[in-house]
Amino acid sequence: MLRVRKRWWSPVVIALSLALSVGTLSVSAATPDYQSAGDEATKILSEYLKIDTTVPPGNEQKGAEYLASVLKKDGIESQILETAPGRACVYARLKGNGKKKAIVLLNHIDVVPANAADWKHPPFCGEIHDGELWGRGALDMKGMGIIQLEAMLLLKRSGISLDRDIIFLGTPDEEVGGIYGAGWMKKNHPELLKDAEFLINEGFSIEADDSGKAKYWGVNFAEKGALWLELTAKGQAGHASMPLTDSATNRLVRALYKIEKAGPNFKVLPPVEEYFKNVSKVENGELQSTYANIAESVKDPSKLKLIMSDVLKSSMLRNTMSLTVMKAGYKTNVIPGEATAQLDCRILPGYTKDEVIDWVKKTIEEPNIDIKVLEWEQAQPSNIDTELYKSIKEVAAEEAPGIPVVPVLVPWFTDSHWFRELGITAYGFEPVETDRVHMATMHGVDERIPVKGLQDGVRRMHKILEKSAGSK
Numbered sequence: 472m473l474r475v476r477k478r479w480w481s482p483v484v485i486a487l488s489l490a491l492s493v494g495t496l497s498v499s500a501a502t503p504d505y506q507s508a509g510d511e512a513t514k515i516l517s518e519y520l521k522i523d524t525t526v527p528p529g530n531e532q533k534g535a536e537y538l539a540s541v542l543k544k545d546g547i548e549s550q551i552l553e554t555a556p557g558r559a560c561v562y563a564r565l566k567g568n569g570k571k572k573a574i575v576l577l578n579h580i581d582v583v584p585a586n587a588a589d590w591k592h593p594p595f596c597g598e599i600h601d602g603e604l605w606g607r608g609a610l611d612m613k614g615m616g617i618i619q620l621e622a623m624l625l626l627k628r629s630g631i632s633l634d635r636d637i638i639f640l641g642t643p644d645e646e647v648g649g650i651y652g653a654g655w656m657k658k659n660h661p662e663l664l665k666d667a668e669f670l671i672n673e674g675f676s677i678e679a680d681d682s683g684k685a686k687y688w689g690v691n692f693a694e695k696g697a698l699w700l701e702l703t704a705k706g707q708a709g710h711a712s713m714p715l716t717d718s719a720t721n722r723l724v725r726a727l728y729k730i731e732k733a734g735p736n737f738k739v740l741p742p743v744e745e746y747f748k749n750v751s752k753v754e755n756g757e758l759q760s761t762y763a764n765i766a767e768s769v770k771d772p773s774k775l776k777l778i779m780s781d782v783l784k785s786s787m788l789r790n791t792m793s794l795t796v797m798k799a800g801y802k803t804n805v806i807p808g809e810a811t812a813q814l815d816c817r818i819l820p821g822y823t824k825d826e827v828i829d830w831v832k833k834t835i836e837e838p839n840i841d842i843k844v845l846e847w848e849q850a851q852p853s854n855i856d857t858e859l860y861k862s863i864k865e866v867a868a869e870e871a872p873g874i875p876v877v878p879v880l881v882p883w884f885t886d887s888h889w890f891r892e893l894g895i896t897a898y899g900f901e902p903v904e905t906d907r908v909h910m911a912t913m914h915g916v917d918e919r920i921p922v923k924g925l926q927d928g929v930r931r932m933h934k935i936l937e938k939s940a941g942s943k
């Protein structure tokens with residue numbers, strides 16, 4: 472798969488460059504030595520993984536300073552923007568000619584906690600074992616941060632003329648909400664991002680089968696909205712020896728049961744239909760025919776079990792509600808006067824929060840249960856008819872002929888939402904094959920990235936940026 476040139480400049484390109492340097496035409500750069508770049512990225516990531524940026528408390532400033540020091544070696548100056556004590560963003564910009572608007576390379580510096588006793592190799596070792604680089608954050612998402620950084624270094628070194636600025640932005644706090652990271656940037660320094668058209672972040676990758684072979688390149692163009700609700704029932708308290716049919720607990724349980732029993736209410740959005748159509752091509756048997764015409768399949772009760780067996784894909788087809796928190800009572804023999812439950816609802820683009828709340832009210836048929844909104848983030852899909860999306864498709868065609876590029880609506884959310892709110896077209900795409908085993912290590916134990924995956928990622932990211940930002 473590796474298409475590597477050992478030399479930075481081929482003689483032909485040197486001659487061509489010299490010939491064109493006297494004119495006004497823009498010069499496209501030679502193919503970089505991707506092998507050396509991949510080796511360099513591996514070393515940089517190894518050092519980066521040794522810096523413990525677990526949230527809480529984060530201490531991401533150490534990570535930000537490390538990234539700034541790497542950029543500085545190539546003459547790229549960074550700003551360290553402190554968001555809270557010990558916590559900081561790193562922001563750097565590679566200047567283009569300003570013909571087009573900038574691309575932001577967004578990555579978070581913080582990582583989730585790791586319990587060293589559960590890991591095969593220490594979570595902050597940054598060591599290579601069996602061709603894989605180990606450490607908390609290798610996949611989520613220090614690895615992607617270094618792929619972006621190395622791609623930026625390659626652009627700088629090649630001297631290629633850019634129509635767009637490339638902005639590198641590392642942020643703290645993503646894993647706990649982003650208020651002191653991406654949210655802080657949006658609130659305090661929108662001027663640093665106001666000329667950006669695109670953003671590339673984590674959010675999806677190249678889905679691989681169990682043998683590591685690519686199935687499709689998934690570009691997260693939208694994340695579902697989040698609506699967190701608290702339902703509270705109030706009623707008469709009493710002695711548990713004399714049951715009250717309409718106690719707060721009984722009424723709440725009946726209401727929740729109705730929500731659970733309501734089952735999935737499917738809505739197939741056009742980009743989601745396209746997603747399933749593409750994915751059907753890499754599936755077999757009944758799954759293939761089911762996905763090929765998903766809009767019809769969701770109406771067929773005999774296909775329900777199969778559709779619902781994939782929790783990720785089926786979540787793209789409907790609003791979901793997970794019962795997460797329940798509180799009531801303090802003593803076994805006392806009927807409590809109040810009971811509450813919290814629902815984490817993930818909502819497709821196009822719905823308002825009032826529509827969802829109305830559905831809950833109608834379903835529970837319980838006017839005396841109070842519904843409070845704890846959190847509401849509306850889904851903000853990004854357009855996929857863009858130069859950047861086209862560039863990803865072109866690179867996929869070069870790198871992995873026959874493997875489709877597919878827009879993905881994901882049920883979780885990342886820091887992309889802060890920037891979509893600023894009107895920036897944001898894609899979650901890590902150009903690395905990720906199989907189920909590696910996926911499970913994110914936020915789990917033994918997180919690691921195959922060195923080949925990291926190195927392929929650098930090459931692909933560089934190509935995507937060159938195509939979408941390089942002067943034509």
Ligand SMILES: [Zn+2]
Pocket residue numbers: 579611612645673
């Ligand atoms: Zn992440």
